[in-house]
Amino acid sequence: MPTLEDVARRAGVSTATVSKVLSNTPYFTEATRNKVLLAVKEIGYVPNLAARALSSGRTQIIAVVFPYVYDAIFADPRILCVLEGIDAECNLRGYNLLISTPRLIEGSVDENYLQLIQSGYLDGVIALNHVPFASILDPVIKKGIPAVSIGGPPSVCSVSSDHHAGGVLIMEHLLELGHQRIGIITVPDSINTGTEQLLQGIQDAAQAGGLDFNSLPKAVGDYSTASGADCAAQLLQQHPDLTALLCLNDRMAMGALQEAHRLGLRVPEQLTITGYDDIPAAATTVPPLTTINQRSLTTGYEASRMLFELLNGQKPESKIIPVELVVRGSSAPPARR
Amino acid sequence: MPTLEDVARRAGVSTATVSKVLSNTPYFTEATRNKVLLAVKEIGYVPNLAARALSSGRTQIIAVVFPYVYDAIFADPRILCVLEGIDAECNLRGYNLLISTPRLIEGSVDENYLQLIQSGYLDGVIALNHVPFASILDPVIKKGIPAVSIGGPPSVCSVSSDHHAGGVLIMEHLLELGHQRIGIITVPDSINTGTEQLLQGIQDAAQAGGLDFNSLPKAVGDYSTASGADCAAQLLQQHPDLTALLCLNDRMAMGALQEAHRLGLRVPEQLTITGYDDIPAAATTVPPLTTINQRSLTTGYEASRMLFELLNGQKPESKIIPVELVVRGSSAPPARR
DNA sequence: AAGCAATAGTTAAACGCTTAACTCTATACC
DNA sequence: GGTATAGAGTTAAGCGTTTAACTATTGCTT
Numbered sequence: 069m070p071t072l073e074d075v076a077r078r079a080g081v082s083t084a085t086v087s088k089v090l091s092n093t094p095y096f097t098e099a100t101r102n103k104v105l106l107a108v109k110e111i112g113y114v115p116n117l118a119a120r121a122l123s124s125g126r127t128q129i130i131a132v133v134f135p136y137v138y139d140a141i142f143a144d145p146r147i148l149c150v151l152e153g154i155d156a157e158c159n160l161r162g163y164n165l166l167i168s169t170p171r172l173i174e175g176s177v178d179e180n181y182l183q184l185i186q187s188g189y190l191d192g193v194i195a196l197n198h199v200p201f202a203s204i205l206d207p208v209i210k211k212g213i214p215a216v217s218i219g220g221p222p223s224v225c226s227v228s229s230d231h232h233a234g235g236v237l238i239m240e241h242l243l244e245l246g247h248q249r250i251g252i253i254t255v256p257d258s259i260n261t262g263t264e265q266l267l268q269g270i271q272d273a274a275q276a277g278g279l280d281f282n283s284l285p286k287a288v289g290d291y292s293t294a295s296g297a298d299c300a301a302q303l304l305q306q307h308p309d310l311t312a313l314l315c316l317n318d319r320m321a322m323g324a325l326q327e328a329h330r331l332g333l334r335v336p337e338q339l340t341i342t343g344y345d346d347i348p349a350a351a352t353t354v355p356p357l358t359t360i361n362q363r364s365l366t367t368g369y370e371a372s373r374m375l376f377e378l379l380n381g382q383k384p385e386s387k388i389i390p391v392e393l394v395v396r397g398s399s400a401p402p403a404r405r
Numbered sequence: 406m407p408t409l410e411d412v413a414r415r416a417g418v419s420t421a422t423v424s425k426v427l428s429n430t431p432y433f434t435e436a437t438r439n440k441v442l443l444a445v446k447e448i449g450y451v452p453n454l455a456a457r458a459l460s461s462g463r464t465q466i467i468a469v470v471f472p473y474v475y476d477a478i479f480a481d482p483r484i485l486c487v488l489e490g491i492d493a494e495c496n497l498r499g500y501n502l503l504i505s506t507p508r509l510i511e512g513s514v515d516e517n518y519l520q521l522i523q524s525g526y527l528d529g530v531i532a533l534n535h536v537p538f539a540s541i542l543d544p545v546i547k548k549g550i551p552a553v554s555i556g557g558p559p560s561v562c563s564v565s566s567d568h569h570a571g572g573v574l575i576m577e578h579l580l581e582l583g584h585q586r587i588g589i590i591t592v593p594d595s596i597n598t599g600t601e602q603l604l605q606g607i608q609d610a611a612q613a614g615g616l617d618f619n620s621l622p623k624a625v626g627d628y629s630t631a632s633g634a635d636c637a638a639q640l641l642q643q644h645p646d647l648t649a650l651l652c653l654n655d656r657m658a659m660g661a662l663q664e665a666h667r668l669g670l671r672v673p674e675q676l677t678i679t680g681y682d683d684i685p686a687a688a689t690t691v692p693p694l695t696t697i698n699q700r701s702l703t704t705g706y707e708a709s710r711m712l713f714e715l716l717n718g719q720k721p722e723s724k725i726i727p728v729e730l731v732v733r734g735s736s737a738p739p740a741r742r
Numbered sequence: 743a744a745g746c747a748a749t750a751g752t753t754a755a756a757c758g759c760t761t762a763a764c765t766c767t768a769t770a771c772c
Numbered sequence: 773g774g775t776a777t778a779g780a781g782t783t784a785a786g787c788g789t790t791t792a793a794c795t796a797t798t799g800c801t802t
Contacts, residue, residue: 069523069525071787071788071789072788072789072790073788081751081752082751082752082753083752083788083789083790084751084752084753084754084790084791085750085751085752087789087790087791088751088790088791091790094749095748095749095750095751096749096750096751097749097750097751100750100751114519114520114523114524115524115788115789116459116524116525116787116788116789117524117525117526117789118455118458118459118464118525118526118787118788118789119459119757119787119788119789119790120788120789120790121455121458121459121757121789122453122455122456122458122459122756122757122758122759122787122788122789122790123756123757123788123789123790123791124757124789124790124791125757125790127455129503145482148485155504155506159506159508159517162517164503164505164521164526165503165504165505166466166501166502166503166504167492167502167503167504168501168502169492169496171496180496180499182451183451183452184501186406186451187451187452187453187454188406188453188454188455188758189454189455189501293685293688293689319689322686322689323689325691326689326691326693329691329692348630349659349686349689351630352630352656352659352660352663352686353690353691354662354663354666354690354691355666356663408757408758408759409758409759409760410758410759418781418782419781419782419783420758420759420760420782421760421761421781421782421783421784422780422781422782424759424760424761425760425761425781428760431779432778432779432780432781433779433780433781434779434780434781437780437781452758452759453757453758453759455757455758455759456757456758456759456760456787457758457759457760458759458787459757459758459759459760459787459788459789460758460759460760460761460786460787461759461760461761461787462760462787525788
């Protein structure tokens with residue numbers, strides 16, 4: 069492979085000149101610039117990134133980190149949308165995307181991940197920081213690598229969804245439709261930093277609507293479709309008079325939908341079911357899900373932008389991405405009885 | 406950050422010794438080995454990957470390449486499963502995963518991608534090579550980087566699903582149920598290298614069952630759920646006597662399901678619908694989809710394994726991953742009339 | 743005419759690691 | 773006793789860039 073020196077020899081200049089011309093340093097005549105560029109073209113020179121990295125300390129690599137908590141982390145469509153937003157930005161700026169999925173062992177991350185962070189291979193890190201107990205970003209910050217957190221605590225630069233507003237929106241929607249007997253399909257407390265805010269939003273809206281949140285029946289799932297079905301079964305058996313199920317994510321809502329179908333309950337005529345996240349599949353269930361859209365693409369995009377600002381030495385503000393109520397076919401006024 | 410030299414000084418040996426001990430080169434006494442290891446621990450030394458890469462020519466980075474053909478490539482759950490398989494293997498062996506999504510412009514890849522390939526940053530490449538017209542792997546092979554192709558032509562090391570068998574399985578299933586009036590929801594010719602084999606399998610099974618494949622009504626979608634709904638509408642309008650819709654992927658099948666529901670057709674009692682891929686969502690539709698599972702996780706896993714064999718100087722055989730018929734609730738014998 | 747700034751380019755050290763080639767025992771063999 | 777040989781470690785030359793420090797030329801002030 070041709071090196072800087074080959075280019076320099078061919079162009080009749082020094083390697084420093086070539087290097088500087090290629091990085092757009094000023095103070096070169098058009099003639100020199102062209103000579104160099106021509107030589108580059110002619111011999112098909114491409115810079116060696118490892119050498120550049122060693123010399124300059126910058127690698128052009130951004131790591132996207134999402135801890136491996138549940139089994140199939142890659143199966144979460146939300147993560148993928150975020151990734152797509154990040155990828156688009158990085159591609160534009162010529163950065164490469166490395167993905168790291170640290171295994172969490174008893175609350176601390178694995179050795180591989182630690183080594184990667186310390187290795188000097190990363191210019192920046194974007195972490196899907198939804199795991200409160202494991203401090204994915206700690207080693208990153210200690211090492212002084214620019215980092216932005218998605219959905220994490222605002223201690224560092226972060227971009228998160230306005231889950232409180234999401235909770236309010238979905239609960240208000242149910243109340244406006246006239247629902248009062250609402251079952252909640254939730255998840256274990258604080259498995260996810262966003263969940264608290266979401267629940268708080270739901271509670272606030274309930275309160276505002278004159279409904280006692282604490283007395284609403286609840287079932288605890290684990291985000292999976294199967295658990296959604298189980299929870300729905302359990303709630304509907306214990307409280308046959310429920311007119312709506314509010315689910316904390318779309319996958320569980322899809323499970324609830326399945327269960328309703330199995331029980332012969334028509335949705336939304338006899339039972340309203342709502343989700344949260346607006347994953348692609350939510351639009352294609354029968355009936356399609358009423359849910360909250362988190363603008364995952366935007367989230368990814370904003371996270372990248374913030375990271376690049378950090379890389380430019382700026383100090384961007386943490387950002388909260390607004391959410392949006394998406395009303396589809398799975399919600400309707402409760403049946404009169 | 407501490408360097409090799411710091412470790413060497415502290416352990417009272419040369420940098421060469423440290424380097425060799427850390428890479429498990431033989432011919433060192435336990436004493437020396439321990440001295441070095443201790444020093445490493447004490448000062449918290451972590452090797453600088455860029456320096457290592459420059460010096461050794463190996464970066465410990467594997468790129469997973471999937472071209473950006475349709476808009477939301479990351480939305481394809483199949484890709485994610487494959488990625489998960491790859492990630493698991495790479496994680497195990499201490500390799501890092503870089504993802505590259507080259508933009509295809511008029512059949513050729515973008516400059517960024519080309520530069521990345523030539524940059525010496527990659528030890529190996531795994532390409533989701535489902536795009537026949539763009540030779541994603543050409544520059545990789547020209548550069549001499551070990552590469553394996555998923556679903557691509559067997560010109561290089563490749564791992565692909567047995568789509569022919571998949572086609573046979575799904576068609577046989579329909580025939581065994583007693584369907585004869587089958588509509589096919591397909592995609593444009595050879596947009597995907599696997600599709601041909603799949604269609605061939607369907608055709609062969611039809612033939613074997615005494616059905617003329619060419620006379621079966623067909624509609625052309627684009628893999629999306631929406632297009633599946635459109636195709637279903639079109640087919641059912643023109644051929645109201647169809648008892649089954651065979652869809653070339655799950656997303657289109659889900660669209661067909663929606664459309665059937667809209668038309669008031671009960672699935673599977675009045676209309677059988679089958680998919681292909683077995684994406685996670687396929688198990689949670691109402692009714693759940695009968696489909697073909699491609700073992701995407703295994704595919705990813707095998708691809709990594711082959712790549713590591715290549716990296717070890719071996720010459721692995723291309724592999725064909727068997728597929729599996731998954732019978733769920735969306736298929737049943739045709740209604741008697 | 744001297745001094746200075748701006749322009750245009752060069753030299754060479756440094757980045758942190760790997761590894762081929764080498765040295766220096768200590769043991770084994772004939 | 774001389775010569776291989778294997779073991780244990782060192783020396784130093786790269787790997788291909790970037791970049792601080794330097795030189796040299798030109799044009800402009802004063």
